[in-house]
Amino acid sequence: MGNTKKMLFRAIEFVLRIIFIFCTLFPFYWMLVTSLKNRLEIHAKVPTFWPENITFENYINAFAQTRFDMFIKNSLIVTVISSLIVLVVSVLGGYALARYRFRGKNVILIIFLASQMIPMITAIIPMFILYSKLGLIDRLASLIASYTVSNIPFCLITMSSFFKRIPVSLEEAALIDGCSSFQSVVRIVLPTMLPGIMAVFVFAFTGAWNELFYSIMMISNEGRRTIPAGLMNFVQKYDIDWGQMTAAGFITLIPVTVMFFMVEKYIVAGLTQGAVKE
Amino acid sequence: MLLLPALLIVVGFMGYPLLYSVRISFLNYNLMAPNDVRFIGFDNYRKLFTDSEIKYVLxxxxxxxxxxxxxxxxxxxxxxxxxxxxxxxxxxxxxxxxxxxxxxxxxxxxxxxxxxxxxxxxxxxxxxxxxxxxxxxxxxxxxxxxxxxxxxxxxxxxxxxxxxxxxxxxxxxxxxxxxxxxxxxxxxxxxxxxxxxxxxxxxxxxxxxxxxxxxxxxxxxxxxxxxxxxxxxSNILSLYVFNQAFYSLDFGYGAAVGILMMALLVLYALVFLTLTRYERSGDF
Structure with missing residues (x-):
């Protein structure tokens, strides 16, 4: 009796697992399949679940008919620069937050947490006016600044929780061995922090890589758009070229997916130990 | 000292826009008429209550x-x-x-x-x-x-x-x-x-x-x-703010809607935390 119940329970679990993985993968699969079909097959009355004739014309067209190469370049510039700034600032600030006691520490923590609640979108109007006064409209610098700011609070708090997990004794040992405190951080603490550093970098990277509204608002020059904003024009048309868009989408997905799989473990650690448990 | 860059960036780029958008919300600020920027008091907020779209969007x-x-x-x-x-x-x-x-x-x-x-x-x-x-x-x-x-x-x-x-x-x-x-x-x-x-x-x-x-x-x-x-x-408040800014170019009103959004969020957070804390103390 107990055994059949257990078997039944296991069967349900198994089915649920299949359903979850199917629902997760189907959109990706459908995007890939669509991107490999020709126009006729995409709009066929009876959709095919695998392309009859695999074609790469959509990928070629994505580059030929949009300025996709420029979008990629702009996205890379904006994302890499802002993530690196976020990383440096978060390492410095996270270290201070984890190791030192000082007056106003709680106030600072509250400022960071509260700033996470401010909707980016309500700041879009004042930022637009500010950037136009500074002559930054239509320049990638405006996006770099915006993404850096919006990613710092979360990344900094996450980084400090990674620092807290490194025992202070490790640094003290280095100090006794004759390292300066700067050396002990750079040579001893940072290498052990590598997973945390990678996780924070990936947070900042995906945040900036995926952002849409600031990019639409601040950049109007086609050649300076980032990927989401650049492709937006093609998605809002009445007659969307689905082959081309899914091809472009698939390419966009590659860098974040590769990074995600590389550091998934640490991302999970960062998410769960970071801002929320503080 | 190490925190300084982070703090400066966050306060500068988040505090400033926040205060600035409060200011804008009291202005007649439409990019269609860039020379007609002037103080109009609570007019944008009054508009919030008469705007029939906003109830729907909310x-x-x-x-x-x-x-x-x-x-x-x-x-x-x-x-x-x-x-x-x-x-x-x-x-x-x-x-x-x-x-x-x-x-x-x-x-x-x-x-x-x-x-x-x-x-x-x-x-x-x-x-x-x-x-x-x-x-x-x-x-x-x-x-x-x-x-x-x-x-x-x-x-x-x-x-x-x-x-x-x-x-x-x-x-x-x-x-x-x-x-x-x-x-x-x-x-x-x-x-x-x-x-x-x-x-x-x-x-x-x-x-x-x-x-x-x-x-x-x-x-x-x-x-x-x-x-x-x-x-x-299928419109929601945050998209409404963006549309005011990007399509209507009515920055004054957009900022007022943004402030409304912030107010709702703060209110929500307070209510939520009070309720859950209350419940927690009752449970254990």
Missing amino acids: LNSIKWVVTVVFFQFILGFILAMLLNKKFFGKKIYQSVVFLPWAVSGFLIGLIFKWVYSEHSGILNFMLLKLGIIDSPISWLGDGKYAMIGPITGMIWYGIPFFGIMILAALQSIPTDIFDSANIDGCSGIQKLFYVIIPFIKPTIIMTLLLRVIWVFNSPDIIYIMTGGGPANA
Whole structure:
């Protein structure tokens, strides 16, 4: 009796697992399949679940008919620069937050947490006016600044929780061995922090890589758009070229997916130990 | 000293725009008439109360947040329970089911828009084939259905986040609690409601709080799938702010709507925290 119940329970679990993985993968699969079909097959009355004739014309067209190469370049510039700034600032600030006691520490923590609640979108109007006064409209610098700011609070708090997990004794040992405190951080603490550093970098990277509204608002020059904003024009048309868009989408997905799989473990650690448990 | 750069950047770029948008909200500031920027007192706020669209949009926002977060939470919880056991290939399985977290709202909007497409979309094809519907439904073009597409996309996007948070909380439950529950003869369901849920309640509360705010502020998927239309049928407050800024170019009014949004969020956070704290002290 107990055994059949257990078997039944296991069967349900198994089915649920299949359903979850199917629902997760189907959109990706459908995007890939669509991107490999020709126009006729995409709009066929009876959709095919695998392309009859695999074609790469959509990928070629994505580059030929949009300025996709420029979008990629702009996205890379904006994302890499802002993530690196976020990383440096978060390492410095996270270290201070984890190791030192000082007056106003709680106030600072509250400022960071509260700033996470401010909707980016309500700041879009004042930022637009500010950037136009500074002559930054239509320049990638405006996006770099915006993404850096919006990613710092979360990344900094996450980084400090990674620092807290490194025992202070490790640094003290280095100090006794004759390292300066700067050396002990750079040579001893940072290498052990590598997973945390990678996780924070990936947070900042995906945040900036995926952002849409600031990019639409601040950049109007086609050649300076980032990927989401650049492709937006093609998605809002009445007659969307689905082959081309899914091809472009698939390419966009590659860098974040590769990074995600590389550091998934640490991302999970960062998410769960970071801002929320503080 | 080490914190200084972070603090300067955050206060400078977040505090300043915040105060500045309060100022703008009292101005007549329309980019269509850039030379006519002047102080108009509470006019933009008065407009909030007479704007018939805004009530509708506000109602939509509530529908959007409640449905999305509800399903994200339930499904995320189930996912976490499934992942809290050992099975073959679990590591790779977990990486795959968490993947949507890394995908952009833009891309999710794109994929789901294609799935929900009226004439060549796979969903209509399946439903027709199964005989559930007789003619293709205009999922994104018909006001009655316009919210469904973006809502499913958003649910799909957010399940991993709930899954990750709840899984971590589940793994922090000491096993001896389960042992004693077994000795007491608890059934599976009893264990769920009397042991597991009370234990991970703080995580659930924090995650819900953060997610509601986040979903409320994230109109990407709606923007791509329907643009908030037709006729505001799928519009939400955060998208409304963006449209005021980007299409109407009415910065003054846009800023006022933004302030309203902030006020609602603060109010929500206060109410939520008071209620849950109250409940917690009653429970234990």
